[in-house]
Amino acid sequence: MNRTALVGLCAITLSAFATLAQAETIRIANHGQAGINAMKSTVARIEKKYGITVEVVEYPSPDKDYMTKLLTELGAGNAPDIFSAPTTAYVADMVAAGYLAPIGAEFKAWDGYANFYDVAKQLAVSPDGETYVMPFMLGIQEIYFRRDVLDKAGISTEQPKDWADLLARAAEIKEKTGAYGLLFPAGVSWGTGAFDEGFQHLLVGSKTPQLATDDGKLDLTGEGVKDVFGVYKELIDKDLMPTQPLLGPEPWVIPKYQMFPEGKLAATTCGSWCYIFDWGRESKNPIPDVEKVVGTWTIPGQTGGQYVLANLAAPWGVNAKAENLELAKKVLMEIGSVETQVSYAVQIGNIPASKAAAQDPEFQKLTELVPIHAAAENGVYLKQAAGFATVAEGVARATEALLRKETDAAGAQQILVDYAREILGEEAVK
Amino acid sequence: MVRSTYEKRVARQLLLILSPSLLLLLAFVIYPAVYSVYLSFTNEALTGAAALNPRFVGLRNYSRLLHDAKFWNSLLVTFLFVVGSAIIGQFVLGLISAILLRRDLAFKQLFSSIILLPNAAPEVVAGFMWISMLAGGENATLSRIVMFFGMTPTDWLQTFPLTMIIVVNTWRGIATAMILLTAGLSTIPSEVYEAARMDGANPSQIFRRITLPLMMPTILLYMLISAVSTIAVFGLVYALTRGGPGGATEVISIYIYNQSFTAFQLGYGAAVAVVALVISLILGIAYVRAMKVQV
Numbered sequence: 001m002n003r004t005a006l007v008g009l010c011a012i013t014l015s016a017f018a019t020l021a022q023a024e025t026i027r028i029a030n031h032g033q034a035g036i037n038a039m040k041s042t043v044a045r046i047e048k049k050y051g052i053t054v055e056v057v058e059y060p061s062p063d064k065d066y067m068t069k070l071l072t073e074l075g076a077g078n079a080p081d082i083f084s085a086p087t088t089a090y091v092a093d094m095v096a097a098g099y100l101a102p103i104g105a106e107f108k109a110w111d112g113y114a115n116f117y118d119v120a121k122q123l124a125v126s127p128d129g130e131t132y133v134m135p136f137m138l139g140i141q142e143i144y145f146r147r148d149v150l151d152k153a154g155i156s157t158e159q160p161k162d163w164a165d166l167l168a169r170a171a172e173i174k175e176k177t178g179a180y181g182l183l184f185p186a187g188v189s190w191g192t193g194a195f196d197e198g199f200q201h202l203l204v205g206s207k208t209p210q211l212a213t214d215d216g217k218l219d220l221t222g223e224g225v226k227d228v229f230g231v232y233k234e235l236i237d238k239d240l241m242p243t244q245p246l247l248g249p250e251p252w253v254i255p256k257y258q259m260f261p262e263g264k265l266a267a268t269t270c271g272s273w274c275y276i277f278d279w280g281r282e283s284k285n286p287i288p289d290v291e292k293v294v295g296t297w298t299i300p301g302q303t304g305g306q307y308v309l310a311n312l313a314a315p316w317g318v319n320a321k322a323e324n325l326e327l328a329k330k331v332l333m334e335i336g337s338v339e340t341q342v343s344y345a346v347q348i349g350n351i352p353a354s355k356a357a358a359q360d361p362e363f364q365k366l367t368e369l370v371p372i373h374a375a376a377e378n379g380v381y382l383k384q385a386a387g388f389a390t391v392a393e394g395v396a397r398a399t400e401a402l403l404r405k406e407t408d409a410a411g412a413q414q415i416l417v418d419y420a421r422e423i424l425g426e427e428a429v430k
Numbered sequence: 431m432v433r434s435t436y437e438k439r440v441a442r443q444l445l446l447i448l449s450p451s452l453l454l455l456l457a458f459v460i461y462p463a464v465y466s467v468y469l470s471f472t473n474e475a476l477t478g479a480a481a482l483n484p485r486f487v488g489l490r491n492y493s494r495l496l497h498d499a500k501f502w503n504s505l506l507v508t509f510l511f512v513v514g515s516a517i518i519g520q521f522v523l524g525l526i527s528a529i530l531l532r533r534d535l536a537f538k539q540l541f542s543s544i545i546l547l548p549n550a551a552p553e554v555v556a557g558f559m560w561i562s563m564l565a566g567g568e569n570a571t572l573s574r575i576v577m578f579f580g581m582t583p584t585d586w587l588q589t590f591p592l593t594m595i596i597v598v599n600t601w602r603g604i605a606t607a608m609i610l611l612t613a614g615l616s617t618i619p620s621e622v623y624e625a626a627r628m629d630g631a632n633p634s635q636i637f638r639r640i641t642l643p644l645m646m647p648t649i650l651l652y653m654l655i656s657a658v659s660t661i662a663v664f665g666l667v668y669a670l671t672r673g674g675p676g677g678a679t680e681v682i683s684i685y686i687y688n689q690s691f692t693a694f695q696l697g698y699g700a701a702v703a704v705v706a707l708v709i710s711l712i713l714g715i716a717y718v719r720a721m722k723v724q725v
Contacts (some may be wrong), residue, residue, distance in 0.1 A: 068691040070533050090477070097481035179630040189674055244566070247675035254566075386478060393693060404676045422494070423693055424478070 024052045024324070026331050027080035031059035031066045035314070038347035042340040046331050054331070055080075063087075064191050074099045074319070081322035082332055084314040087196050089124055091133055091315060091387035095126045096386045101318040104131035106329045112336055119310045119379035120353035127216050127385050131317035134336040137350040140310055140372050140379070141201055143182070144274055145267035146260070147295040153177045160300045163202070163231055170240040172360055173266045179241040180259065183268035186232060188398035189251045194399050195392035197269055201309045202228040204380050205301030212385035219430040220391065220417045227302060230409035232402050243403045261285050267377060269299070273349025275368035291331060298375075310379035313350040351376055387424045394419035462559050463707065469700035476694035484697070491701035501702060504685035508661060510653055511596060511681050516660040517653065519600030524607020524652075528615055529641075531608070544603045553602075557669025560598045561587070587671055591678040595667050607652060614648025615641070620675065654717035658710050682706045
């Protein structure tokens with residue numbers, strides 16, 4: 001009897017130890033092979049430094065599918081301890097849902113904080129004034145143009161002064177070369193890209209450059225919103241941008257990976273990664289001598305000026321329900337290290353949010369990214385508000401209606417406003 | 431008294447035997463359905479403030495449905511999809527296949543295997559396979575075929591999206607229709623046909639006066655299964671078009687998914703799901719009544 005009791009006691013003790021050991025496992029959500037590869041050395045470093053196990057949970061790769069699975073798990077209370085959001089647009093809503101733990105105090109006390117670009121720090125601040133995400137990478141978009149195509153046709157490659165100049169240039173390209181003159185991502189299939197990779201870049205240079213009001217509401221009725229849709233409308237109606245491929249399930253494939261390398265599309269918005277992954281050394285369909293053949297313009301303002309709009313790329317946060325919050329926050333700071341930022345820059349082509357990356361020898365090798373990293377000093381940003389993910393979907397729907405020539409600029413704006421009101425309620429939209 | 435005790439014992443045993451199935455049904459069918467009905471009266475969401483503090487909103491989601499043009503569009507698309515692929519496409523081709531396979535055809539087994547093959551591929555795999563056939567550009571299979579005949583190729587999923595998903599779903603469902611209808615055909619005694627032929631009936635008359643009326647219970651059963659399962663088709667359409675372009679193929683299952691997991695509005699998505707459930711129930715009851723079967 002005593003022997004049985006002793007065996008039972010041992011089993012309970014072992015089980016208790018096993019449970020304790022499990023508590024020292026930190027689960028990190030990651031998606032896309034490049035992201036998982038980028039995190040490998042960081043994971044090893046964290047495990048060594050804190051003597052814990054880091055379990056990387058692989059999620060579906062497309063952003064929409066990733067968010068669906070992640071939000072479902074967060075809602076159910078069984079999500080990993082640390083995860084990223086694809087863009088800034090999701091963060092305010094995740095904060096409002098109570099999914100993210102505040103990290104402001106730890107982030108500011110961390111020795112890496114001072115090196116972050118101001119734009120990154122500000123983008124990480126939520127509408128309630130608290131910081132919930134580590135703004136470790138920046139997404140910076142520009143207009144990439146085929147210098148060789150324009151030179152051959154005798155078209156200016158100078159930075160366009162304003163929207164009118166940009167549209168005139170696109171029309172000139174179409175007229176003289178037959179190629180499409182300019183592409184801004186649009187339509188529902190492109191997901192948040194219609195907003196993140198196009199719409200908001202024009203919006204910051206418009207007459208009403210912000211969507212979030214001081215009282216945390218969304219103002220979608222501004223003149224600038226309508227004017228941005230007007231740019232899309234003109235590009236589509238004058239056949240300056242390819243529309244048919246944008247209505248398919250993978251709208252970026254034909255324009256960016258076929259038409260642009262073939263010179264059938266002469267200019268498109270794209271992120272810093274495009275020089276490396278879309279048309280450069282890591283591309284399946286590279287453009288020879290890409291840095292010479294493909295030039296960049298910053299996105300001009302409506303009536304002048306140039307805007308380097310920065311967005312957070314995959315900002316990381318800590319699950320508010322993480323078993324060991326303190327440990328998870330420490331791990332998050334490791335993820336924010338320059339080493340991890342550079343690893344992500346190598347694997348994905350985004351821009352490190354820390355100025356210190358400029359001194360990193362590995363980052364210096366990424367010659368395509370170094371000037372864009374420096375330009376982040378002058379980065380501008382959209383103030384965040386709850387409902388931005390809905391706005392992104394509304395922009396996708398509005399631009400799809402434009403692609404299908406079912407509406408005009410004012411109608412597209414109305415689609416956006418109606419969708420936001422329908423989803424977020426009247427009280428959230430001015 | 432003895433009989434009564436025996437009956438009670440049998441009843442208890444039956445309950446015991448059925449209880450695992452009942453529990454499974456309760457856990458995985460009844461509870462989710464009831465929970466969906468509950469959700470449809472709330473503003474539950476996957477993100478935003480409503481995820482933290484969902485509120486009871488009464489009939490607001492249902493009232494919103496009435497004014498939601500996209501919901502009505504999804505109902506229309508679903509109706510056309512069900513009629514086109516399940517009622518017309520699968521049924522007609524399944525019946526032709528079933529009738530042909532009753533005859534002594536050369537390569538009969540090869541023919542049956544070809545018809546059954548679509549069911550061997552998972553929905554999403556089949557969807558991607560069809561994408562490669564229907565894509566735009568000159569390299570897609572269908573474009574090559576039409577170019578061979580001197581016609582202009584197009585991006586079929588963009589130009590004729592609804593027609594294309596109807597074709598693909600028809601392709602996928604012929605086998606089920608054929609199996610069910612073959613079973614129905616085999617129940618008709620051959621003597622009836624012989625008698626008809628002796629009376630001078632031609633093939634058309636035999637089909638209209640004998641085959642169709644005697645197969646009616648099987649046809650109605652097939653229609654019930656096919657209509658309800660086609661309303662629920664998701665993977666194939668999602669892989670092919672994701673409901674696009676511009677909602678042209680947004681069948682109700684895709685609409686529910688988009689509302690619940692793209693717009694993250696679980697409450698509203700649940701309301702749409704409840705409406706879909708009611709439509710399926712009405713269809714089911716209508717068919718069962720038509721079959722005059724006691725259920």
